[in-house]
Amino acid sequence: MKKVAVRNLRLCTKDCICLYVCPSGATDTEDSVIDVNKCNGCGICAEACPSKAISLVPLSYPLQQAKKEAVLKTNRLISLSKAKAEKMAHDLADKCEDDGLYCLLKAIERSSRLMNEDIMRESGYMLPQSDNAKKLIQDIIDKKPEGFDLKKAQKLINQELNND
Amino acid sequence: MRYICSVCGYVYDEEVEGVPFADLPSDYQCPLCTAPKDFFEAAEKEEKKLKEVTIDEDLHELSNGEIAATLSNLARGLEKQYKFEASKDMQDLADYFTGNLPSLEDSSLEALSKLIDEDLEVNYPNVQKCAQDNNDRGTQRIAVWGTKVSNIIKALLDTYKKAGEKALLGKKVFVCSVCGFIYVGEKAPELCPVCKVPSWKFEEVKRR
């Protein structure tokens, strides 16, 4: 599987050992982002980095494990309910006059979204490049919702989410 | 006897502490996650019976709220793959749906508490059971996290209903950006009590 090196800027301490070991010069860039066009995926930098700041990410991803029908169905109990809780917390925060409560409601709004993202990820939407994900976006495009950025969605499907 | 915090799993062992759990003051809080005393459960309790639900047969279309969460989850996925631009575009698509949610009929703190209670009593236990039956470890993990996080939300709402603004006076509110755990206090905890990520993964909720 072809891979490229990426650097986590949060972990990188700029010790720069990766500059010395990289055979292709891909790690030596003005913005600290490893040059994907130069990197050959050899992994020498990742091994040498004292901060474990470099990982090798694959250019294509394996197929996801199929989810059981029963799990998909039951998970909807949570996704429907958390979507509702998120919206309710949002609306209540909008109307709310007390600062403390406002913060609490905003936190609940955010937290509900995070829990919902998790359940959707486990409902067949783990990998952005999966057929499921692409089909979801294509279905939205086909419906042409008013004000929806069709071009952006189409570009995502055509360019970013192809997996070969 | 041992008592376990239902949010983060902290164990209060009467033998070690020397004070019977029942004798702790009613405003006792979990030292790790601040859950109130009545969120502790005896370690040797009987299994609760599952409240089964029938799921609507023709429930295929995702609601806008679910689509929003699905897309923002995909945006997170792209971010993990270091595809920052694609991630931003995906987030924009998600935001379109977030901004176009139909309004709800009745919104109140009561109604919000009811949603959380239903998740805790019915929805998560059913998801957990179904995931176990189908050997789906990923969904089981999410159900465990979701239950704990929903528990802390219930606790915070309960406290607020009792104490009002006093409950949050001079305190900051933090959300774990990984599992959604909410922490009220002066600074974010060292480790998230639910999913164990370090404190920098917490986001502080901005005041108005």
Ligand code: SF4
């Ligand atoms: S070796 Fe690691 S820590 Fe040092 S500059 Fe390179 S990526 Fe950063």
Ligand code: SF4
């Ligand atoms: S994987 Fe190899 S070519 Fe790519 S940046 Fe690291 S050392 Fe350089």
